[in-house]
Amino acid sequence: MCVGVPMQIISVDGDQAVAEVDGVKREASLMLLNDEVAVGDFVIVHAGFAISKLDEEDARETLALMREVFTPESMG
Template sequence: MCLGVPMRVVSVGEDGVVAEIDGVRKDASLMLLDEEVKEGDFIIVHAGFAISKLDEEDARETLRLMREVFRPEDMA
């Protein structure tokens, strides 16, 4: 299963961004986005690409729901 994950942008470079969630950092390309992205913004990252930008409230709600569905204790 592949999922796009909301992540907060921690740095912006020439070719993309570094985004973080729960201590995990990933490089993500911005080539699929036509919106400006800055540090602190939330983006959906899928397969190494930022595929959309979203507001903090939507990002936090999505993360809450994902954590509820994918709780570690259910993975045993």
């Protein structure tokens, strides 16, 4: 299963960014986004690409749901 993960941008250098969630940092290409992004913005990262920008409330809600679904207890 492939999942895009909401992550917060912590640095931007041209069309590359570093994004973070729960202390995990990943590089992400910004080439697929039409929207400008800046440090502090939230994006969905999938396969090394930021594929969508989203607001903080949606990002935090999605992360909470993902944590609930992907906890060891829910995995059986």
